[in-house]
Amino acid sequence: MRSPVTGWLFLAPTITVLAIFGFLPFLYVAFVGFFDWNPFAANPGLVFAGVNNYRRLVFDDLFLRSIGLTLQFTFWVVLSELVIGYLLAQLFMRDFPLKGLFRTIHTLPLLVAPIAVGASWKLLTTPGLGPIPYYLERWFGIDYRMGAFENQAFITTVVMDIWHWTPLVTLTLLAGLSAMPKEPIESAQVDGANRWQIFWHITLPMLKPVLLTTIFIRLMDALRTVDEVWMLTGGGPGTATRYIGLHIWRVVFPQTDYGYGAAMSLLTLYLTIMLCWFLYVALVARKPRGS
Amino acid sequence: MNRRGLLSAAALAVLMSTTSFNAFADDAFWAKAAEPYKGVTIRGVSESTSSSNYAKDVLAKEFSEKTGIKIQFETTSWDQMYDKAIKDMEAGSGIYDFVYIEQDIIYSYLSRDFLVDITQSLKDNPSIASPTFKPEQFTTFADYFKGPNGDLYGVPMEAFLKTYLYRTDLFEDAAIKEQFKAKYGWDLAPAKDHKQYREIAEFFTQYGKDNDLELWGTTVQASSGHPASFYEFVETIAPTFGVYNWGLNTDTWAATVENGGTMNSDKAKAALNWWVGNLQYAPPESTSSTWDEVSATFSAGRAAQAFVYGENTAWIATDDTRSTVVGKVGVALPPVEPGVMEEIEAGKGYIGYYDGGAFGVPHSSKNKEAALLFLQYIGQDSVQADWAVNAARVTHQATYDDPRVQEQDQKTSGYYTLMRDQGKLFAGAPAFPFHGQLREAIAPYFYDAITGKLTPDQALDQAAVRAEEELTRLGYRKQN
Numbered sequence: 196m197r198s199p200v201t202g203w204l205f206l207a208p209t210i211t212v213l214a215i216f217g218f219l220p221f222l223y224v225a226f227v228g229f230f231d232w233n234p235f236a237a238n239p240g241l242v243f244a245g246v247n248n249y250r251r252l253v254f255d256d257l258f259l260r261s262i263g264l265t266l267q268f269t270f271w272v273v274l275s276e277l278v279i280g281y282l283l284a285q286l287f288m289r290d291f292p293l294k295g296l297f298r299t300i301h302t303l304p305l306l307v308a309p310i311a312v313g314a315s316w317k318l319l320t321t322p323g324l325g326p327i328p329y330y331l332e333r334w335f336g337i338d339y340r341m342g343a344f345e346n347q348a349f350i351t352t353v354v355m356d357i358w359h360w361t362p363l364v365t366l367t368l369l370a371g372l373s374a375m376p377k378e379p380i381e382s383a384q385v386d387g388a389n390r391w392q393i394f395w396h397i398t399l400p401m402l403k404p405v406l407l408t409t410i411f412i413r414l415m416d417a418l419r420t421v422d423e424v425w426m427l428t429g430g431g432p433g434t435a436t437r438y439i440g441l442h443i444w445r446v447v448f449p450q451t452d453y454g455y456g457a458a459m460s461l462l463t464l465y466l467t468i469m470l471c472w473f474l475y476v477a478l479v480a481r482k483p484r485g486s
Numbered sequence: 487m488n489r490r491g492l493l494s495a496a497a498l499a500v501l502m503s504t505t506s507f508n509a510f511a512d513d514a515f516w517a518k519a520a521e522p523y524k525g526v527t528i529r530g531v532s533e534s535t536s537s538s539n540y541a542k543d544v545l546a547k548e549f550s551e552k553t554g555i556k557i558q559f560e561t562t563s564w565d566q567m568y569d570k571a572i573k574d575m576e577a578g579s580g581i582y583d584f585v586y587i588e589q590d591i592i593y594s595y596l597s598r599d600f601l602v603d604i605t606q607s608l609k610d611n612p613s614i615a616s617p618t619f620k621p622e623q624f625t626t627f628a629d630y631f632k633g634p635n636g637d638l639y640g641v642p643m644e645a646f647l648k649t650y651l652y653r654t655d656l657f658e659d660a661a662i663k664e665q666f667k668a669k670y671g672w673d674l675a676p677a678k679d680h681k682q683y684r685e686i687a688e689f690f691t692q693y694g695k696d697n698d699l700e701l702w703g704t705t706v707q708a709s710s711g712h713p714a715s716f717y718e719f720v721e722t723i724a725p726t727f728g729v730y731n732w733g734l735n736t737d738t739w740a741a742t743v744e745n746g747g748t749m750n751s752d753k754a755k756a757a758l759n760w761w762v763g764n765l766q767y768a769p770p771e772s773t774s775s776t777w778d779e780v781s782a783t784f785s786a787g788r789a790a791q792a793f794v795y796g797e798n799t800a801w802i803a804t805d806d807t808r809s810t811v812v813g814k815v816g817v818a819l820p821p822v823e824p825g826v827m828e829e830i831e832a833g834k835g836y837i838g839y840y841d842g843g844a845f846g847v848p849h850s851s852k853n854k855e856a857a858l859l860f861l862q863y864i865g866q867d868s869v870q871a872d873w874a875v876n877a878a879r880v881t882h883q884a885t886y887d888d889p890r891v892q893e894q895d896q897k898t899s900g901y902y903t904l905m906r907d908q909g910k911l912f913a914g915a916p917a918f919p920f921h922g923q924l925r926e927a928i929a930p931y932f933y934d935a936i937t938g939k940l941t942p943d944q945a946l947d948q949a950a951v952r953a954e955e956e957l958t959r960l961g962y963r964k965q966n
Contacts, residue, residue, distance in 0.1 A: 231959075233923065233960060234576060234598055235594050235597070235598065235919060235920055235921075235922070235923050235960070236920075236923075236959075236960040236961050236962075237960060237961030237962050238961055239597075239598065257930070321771055321774055321779075322769070322770035322771040322774065323700075323769055323770055323771040323783070323788065324771065328770070338770075340770050340773055340774075341773075341774065342708070342709060342710045342711070342771075342772070342773025342774035342775075342936075342937075343710065343773040343936075343937055343938075344937075345937065345939075428711050429709070429711030429712045430711050431709070431710040431711020431712070431933055431937075432710030432711055432773065432933060432936065432937040433710060433711070433930060433933040433934045433936075433937050433939055434930050434933070434934075435937075436711070437711075445926060446926075448569050448572075448573075449565070449568070449569075449922055449925075449926050450922065450923050450926035450927070451572070451576075451922065451923060452923070
């Protein structure tokens with residue numbers, strides 16, 4: 196039998212890296228969250244504030260609005276990406292001409308850095324310059340001005356995220372579908388199950404582990420989205436697309452409100468963990484009925 | 487050769503030999519002073535502007551050739567420039583050896599003691615003090631980069647005005663002038679007040695529609711998610727209505743009228759209503775436009791008049807690879823409300839910002855001496871004229887008299903002359919140590935006014951209250 200010391204020795208490098216780059220910064224942020232600290236304040240040092248920063252957050256309309264917007268954004272992008280990604284994965288399970296080429300093109304957005312995605316979409320959507328406003332006006336009579344209409348800006352950020360990240364969902368689900376044994380589906384077909392019954396009772400339960408992993412990855416990504424949206428809208432018009440990551444960035448960097456930003460970051464982390472936990476309980480840890 | 491000819495030839499020879507001797511002596515100084523730092527790489531960060539790009543592409547290369555000091559010069563977006571410079575100086579990491587100091591942020595940097603005292607450093611290190619770097623040659627703009635002790639903390643690298651540009655081809659077209667006069671009853675000319683500006687905007691927007699042209703009456707720097715819109719209002723619009731210093735009472739830092747500020751005064755509300763109202767006569771990209779896009783819009787011929795930062799005036803007026811309105815650009819002072827010009831001339835206000843910036847050396851720099859050499863290099867008189875021609879920026883008084891600048895002045899309809907003669911009507915940003923902090927706190931109300939979510943009056947009322955809250959929290963606000 197091997198000594199547990201050997202195991203800890205193997206784990207030591209990872210634990211050290213995690214402690215230095217994960218745990219210590221976390222403790223530092225937690226510490227700063229209890230202080231008022233703005234280097235451009237009359238008193239630029241740390242001033243103990245107790246839980247005042249957290250109390251302030253509860254009444255901060257801009258923060259609460261950012262959280263609300265982020266949840267809406269996350270809901271729409273994760274749901275859309277799952278649906279579209281699943282349909283595309285099913286499509287790629289079949290044979291059709293130029294399938295390889297289409298799959299490669301479809302995967303290309305994943306290779307583009309988020310900041311470049313934001314810049315490209317900005318060029319595409321700027322009135323007077325980009326093709327999107329031009330054709331929306333010409334073909335559908337839509338006055339598309341993201342800088343003026345909040346809904347348009349919100350929808351555009353959702354569409355941009357779907358464009359960027361659906362390929363990841365497709366590839367993950369494609370891997371799950373490819374690894375799935377064919378026998379249960381064939382048996383169900385022999386037993387006369389229709390497509391919906393096969394999907395609901397066989398494909399979905401067997402795909403559940405992959406699906407859940409994908410949901411959690413995309414959920415956490417969407418909750419902390421910053422760079423694409425920062426480049427595309429800067430959080431505007433007004434604060435219509437100031438999602439929480441972007442809001443925290445503005446508070447911590449341009450506003451240099453380190454104490455309040457730290458409290459905000461910590462509360463957001465807590466909300467993210469709670470959201471994932473609720474989702475986990477609802478989808479995975481729920482006990483079967485009657486047990 | 488007669489005696490007169492001989493004398494002339496001798497004088498010319500002396501002049502040429504003196505000039506080449508001076509150039510040789512200058513080169514010798516840079517090589518000798520930089521000897522201990524040869525091979526060192528200094529890093530700098532600046533906003534990607536015409537002026538910075540000239541410094542990066544031309545001056546930094548020249549300097550490296552003469553000194554052997556390498557320069558990694560990063561030019562990036564305005565937001566990123568601040569982000570990088572402040573993080574570096576705050577953490578003391580020493581990544582950057584020189585940073586761009588926009589005129590309005592100098593007070594914050596000085597209050598945090600981020601910057602090296604250039605005057606003192608050169609006194610302490612005479613071996614790196616260039617004989618051709620003479621601070622007294624700068625225009626008075628350099629005063630904004632002096633500390634309370636009168637020493638220089640930044641070497642001015644750009645200074646310009648945000649002026650009123652208009653399309654001379656449209657304003658001087660006989661048929662257009664006739665139509666305009668028939669409609670409004672006065673001769674079409676650059677606007678002197680806001681009513682005239684609005685009428686011109688309305689006229690050319692309609693003219694564009696009637697003639698199926700991609701032409702609107704004005705630009706508006708009204709990005710609804712970027713501080714550029716906030717700046718257009720506080721720098722360019724509010725002062726022309728008689729509201730200065732962002733509407734703050736500089737004694738108590740009050741913002742609301744009831745506490746002695748003017749941020750939500752009737753004048754400020756009239757200004758914001760006028761500016762937001764201009765959006766109906768502006769191209770559709772206006773609510774996404776920062777300073778860059780406004781310049782692009784005007785240079786693309788999409789607007790008849792505009793407020794444009796001076797650093798862009800030269801290329802808009804002269805560079806036909808980037809601009810479609812070369813030779814068609816007029817320059818004038820921004821329009822003002824009746825009575826405001828008298829107030830300004832009496833020294834009680836300003837018509838707009840005297841904008842610009844300097845390069846400074848952070849205390850955290852690991853190569854201060856090499857960086858100071860570079861800063862002196864770009865601060866010499868001999869490099870100023872070409873820089874001014876390329877980027878429409880002037881930091882030395884003598885630059886105005888250079889023939890190259892005077893030639894460019896004609897091509898830009900007298901922009902340089904306007905800067906020299908009328909520069910006194912403009913002023914640098916108010917001395918706020920909380921500049922970025924306050925801007926971030928109140929800019930969202932201006933964004934909401936642009937989108938119509940708040941009326942301009944509501945936006946200013948709410949912004950003024952929020953400004954006082956923020957300044958109280960930062961510890962600056964004094965009770966009346």
